[in-house]
Amino acid sequence: MQFKQDYFEQLEGFYSQVYPLPISQPHWLAWSDDAAKLIGAQRGQLNAQGDDELLMQLSGNHPMPGASYYAQVYSGHQFGGYSPRLGDGRSIILGEALANPQPTSVPHGHATAWDVALKGAGPTPYSRSGDGRAVMRSAVREFLASEALAALSIPTTRALAVIGSDLPVWRESQETAAITVRLAKSHIRFGHFEYFCHSGQGGKDKLIQLLNFTIKQHYPHLSQDYQGYKAWFTQVVKDTAMLIAHWQAAGFAHGVLNTDNMSILGDSFDFGPFAFLDTFKEDFICNHSDPQGRYAFGQQPGIGLWNLQRLAQALTPVIESDDLVAALNTYQAELVQQYLLLMRAKMGLSVSEQTAVQAQEQDKTDLDLIGRFCHVLQHNLLDYTNSFRAFGQLDVTSGHANISDEIIDRPQFDDWYKSYQQRVGKLDDIDQWQAQRNSVNPKYILRNYLAQEAIVAVEEGDKSKLLELHTLLTQPYAEQPELDHYANRPPQWGQGLIMSCSS
Numbered sequence: 001m002q003f004k005q006d007y008f009e010q011l012e013g014f015y016s017q018v019y020p021l022p023i024s025q026p027h028w029l030a031w032s033d034d035a036a037k038l039i040g041a042q043r044g045q046l047n048a049q050g051d052d053e054l055l056m057q058l059s060g061n062h063p064m065p066g067a068s069y070y071a072q073v074y075s076g077h078q079f080g081g082y083s084p085r086l087g088d089g090r091s092i093i094l095g096e097a098l099a100n101p102q103p104t105s106v107p108h109g110h111a112t113a114w115d116v117a118l119k120g121a122g123p124t125p126y127s128r129s130g131d132g133r134a135v136m137r138s139a140v141r142e143f144l145a146s147e148a149l150a151a152l153s154i155p156t157t158r159a160l161a162v163i164g165s166d167l168p169v170w171r172e173s174q175e176t177a178a179i180t181v182r183l184a185k186s187h188i189r190f191g192h193f194e195y196f197c198h199s200g201q202g203g204k205d206k207l208i209q210l211l212n213f214t215i216k217q218h219y220p221h222l223s224q225d226y227q228g229y230k231a232w233f234t235q236v237v238k239d240t241a242m243l244i245a246h247w248q249a250a251g252f253a254h255g256v257l258n259t260d261n262m263s264i265l266g267d268s269f270d271f272g273p274f275a276f277l278d279t280f281k282e283d284f285i286c287n288h289s290d291p292q293g294r295y296a297f298g299q300q301p302g303i304g305l306w307n308l309q310r311l312a313q314a315l316t317p318v319i320e321s322d323d324l325v326a327a328l329n330t331y332q333a334e335l336v337q338q339y340l341l342l343m344r345a346k347m348g349l350s351v352s353e354q355t356a357v358q359a360q361e362q363d364k365t366d367l368d369l370i371g372r373f374c375h376v377l378q379h380n381l382l383d384y385t386n387s388f389r390a391f392g393q394l395d396v397t398s399g400h401a402n403i404s405d406e407i408i409d410r411p412q413f414d415d416w417y418k419s420y421q422q423r424v425g426k427l428d429d430i431d432q433w434q435a436q437r438n439s440v441n442p443k444y445i446l447r448n449y450l451a452q453e454a455i456v457a458v459e460e461g462d463k464s465k466l467l468e469l470h471t472l473l474t475q476p477y478a479e480q481p482e483l484d485h486y487a488n489r490p491p492q493w494g495q496g497l498i499m500s501c502s503s
Helices: 004-011 033-039 055-059 136-151 188-198 203-218 226-250 297-315 322-327 331-347 354-377 384-393 412-426 431-442 447-459 464-473 481-487
Strands: 015-017 027-031 070-072 076-077 082-083 089-096 113-119 158-170 174-184
Touching: 004 070, 004 089, 004 203, 015 203, 027 464, 033 113, 033 136, 033 174, 055 158, 070 113, 076 113, 076 188, 082 174, 089 331, 113 331, 136 174, 136 322, 136 464, 158 226, 188 412, 203 226, 226 297, 226 322, 297 322, 297 331, 331 354, 331 384, 331 431, 354 412, 447 464
Parallel strands: none
Antiparallel strands: 015 070, 027 158, 070 089, 076 082, 089 113, 113 174, 158 174
């Protein structure tokens, strides 16, 4: 890996330098070839002692050439309450590994370098009396979630590897420590701006310094002045709306949408008690620590806006309130349009050229049709992913719909299906239409029970299920007949699993 150190060199006072603590008996649990290609990383380089040198470096046992090692400071709103000083409590950033190959032009959202972070590498000044370690189950879950979302084309941080060890750590019981090697286009969060606004640590000057750095690194087409700041915040609103729309369309619940878990680039970030929906429930809660459902699946669009409002408050020393409000007012329309785009693709609802008034009416009609189908799913206790995958075998011209096979309330479904058939209209090539549905509706997702089965197997010394699951999730749309059991609805014990934040 080749590193540059822009954050470390240009933002003194925004981090603390800290070095990882070695772990005993490090070993590879999983590795992502796809993520490795982003930075040109390769396994299997042995040193004079016969050790895998990259493994020793990423486990914190050997220094990584070119790395600076630091933990960032930030704050954030956690479950609605402000925490004035958080920071990387168990993550240590090595620097920005250069992309491989580096693109000659850099459109927004593409990285020329990726932050490399060791999550679970030991305590930092922000660990708040914690040990700074990650347990194996949480490291595996983050690895799988990152790579599964990437394969679904959902904006996300990436995971290069999971490194296991025999180092004991205590949570509810004794477990073993592990490290997730995370790649991110940026680790800058909403909470960074909150910290330098509210903490008294530099105030407006620090905010401007952070804004200029962020724009230079990730939005080079924008100017580093007031007009650029306004355009930047508007883009952040748009990117966040697009991310939430992707989650809602895919049936993904993050679980802990605190502002310190919100990437400034609109990437999925910091995976804890996440879940993909099994049986569709609008109010599904995946986090054991969230009994009131603040971060329930159906609450995510509203929480996305709430978090953006907290970011806007932090930016008031730099951007006028009227301009911040104007940007915030674009959120709902952006989210709805992106959600409509994704859901129309999933359901095969084409849109022809229309006037603005006709398009507005079409949007209302389609949102109603989508909402009614989701109500059918919830009322009849249907599986979200499998129900949409069934559109790939649907002959919409037929009176019988295979997606009705598990329906209990047939009159409700039949009423919806008539409206749906009328909306789809005449199809010239049903085979092509079905193939298009299969190209956007995954057959395989990271169900919580599958992750749990892989974790239990690793705990027993068998990582083959983890590796098989990872390989499967890199091709979520492809038919893989020998692995069809991974597409089944969960067994009773695995339905709607709720995880803790420590997971």
